Amino acid sequence: MIDSKRLETIVAEAGKIALGLWPGAGAELRAWEKTPGSPVCEADLAVDAFLKRELGALLPAAGWLSEETADDPARLEHDLIWMVDPIDGTRDFIRGRKGWAVSVALISAGRPLIGTLCAPARDEVWQAVAGQGASRNGKVLSASTRTEFEGARVPAADLMKQDRMLTKVDQPNSIALRIAMVAADEADLVATLRWGFEWDIAAAGLIARESGAAISDSFGRKLDYNKRDPRAFGVVASAPAIHAATIEHLSERAHQVAGK
Secondary structure, eight states, X not given: OOOHHHHHHHXXXXXXXXXXXXXXXXXXXXXXXXXXXXXXXXXXXXXXXXXXXXXXXXXXXXXXXXXXXOOOGGGGGOSEEEEEEEEETHHHHHTTOSOOEEXXXXXXXXXXXXXXXXXXXXXXXXXXXXXXXXXXXXXXXOOOOOOOSTTOEEEOSOOOGGGTTSEEEOOOSOHHHHHHHHHTTSOSEEEOOSEEEHHHHHHHHHHHHHHTOEEEOTTSOOOOOSOSSOEEEOOEEEOGGGHHHHHHHHHHHHHHHHTO
16 A cells, blocks of 8 residues: 555655746746757656666666656556646746646546645645545545536637637646646636647546546547557547537547547
8 A cells, every 4th residue: 555645745846846946936937948849847857766766766666657658668568557647737837937737646447546636836735536525635635516518617828720719728838737727617618629648637637536526538439548559639628517618629639630
């Protein structure tokens, strides 16, 4: 059995490391692009190294998959695997904005078992354990129960013409925090139409599901984790009653973008 208190301590310490390097707290930060349009900074690497060491010591039998570590196919041999995004929302982090979080999930047999988001700039810790519900700062979460698609709240800076029946709310850069907004009934749906990595959504997806939200890829299919190709096409997290309408609304674009 995993030491849950020790896990909480480790993730909280990772958040402190990130906060100490955050420009919003006055730190001078080194940042660069891994590839064009894909920013990374020294905080990503520092948090990744810390979590790899500490989570590895906490659960030596678990494999490892992280945005900032070269993928080792040996992870496929593990039933348990840590899935980590050391700084989800790097753009907001670099700009000194608060919309970022440390994301940690423990996957068992392809399904999230534990999910934690630590957003220290927002004084938030989100947690979920499969079958045991989800919380933010210790308060139990209940997801949006909206039944009408039109007017649904979606975190967005702008909306495409075909989406303007929806209602914009604040959009953190972190996709994990946007998904968590549905879990906290601060948004009714979140949807992406691009190939994304499992580490972006594993922890937040469990938090959403345990709060009562519906979660899938952009075609409405269940999300699997620790695949050989650790990607999924899009993610949809929503109030359960509008999930089918969201998938239908996105269907044509999803097929076009995915090339199907």
